[in-house]
Amino acid sequence: MNVEAEEEITFGQKELNSEVGLLNDPMVIKMYIANFSIHKVLVDNGSSVDIIFWDVLRRIDLKNTNLDLVQTPLVGFGGSEVTSLGFIDLPVALEMNQGEELQ
Numbered sequence: 001m002n003v004e005a006e007e008e009i010t011f012g013q014k015e016l017n018s019e020v021g022l023l024n025d026p027m028v029i030k031m032y033i034a035n036f037s038i039h040k041v042l043v044d045n046g047s048s049v050d051i052i053f054w055d056v057l058r059r060i061d062l063k064n065t066n067l068d069l070v071q072t073p074l075v076g077f078g079g080s081e082v083t084s085l086g087f088i089d090l091p092v093a094l095e096m097n098q099g100e101e102l103q
Helices: 056-060
Strands: 027-033 034-043 073-075 081-083
Touching: none
Parallel strands: none
Antiparallel strands: 027 034, 073 081
């Protein structure tokens, strides 16, 4: 499935495992970024940013992708501040259990 950059990806009750419980529980998914499997991706639709750690980004082979150097301060829950390294567009793929593609 090809998803445009502006297309929204949502998860509903049918995507949740019945053993998970409440909808307020954190959702962790597996995602493929540039054909590299990332096993623990926290889905946080209340966050204003999407974060990928530098050591993970280094392991992904991104020959034709550039990191736009934009140093933006990010403020955490406790008020602590870190500065981002930049912004990058990444090719991603998601799928359901047993290889069923996410619609």
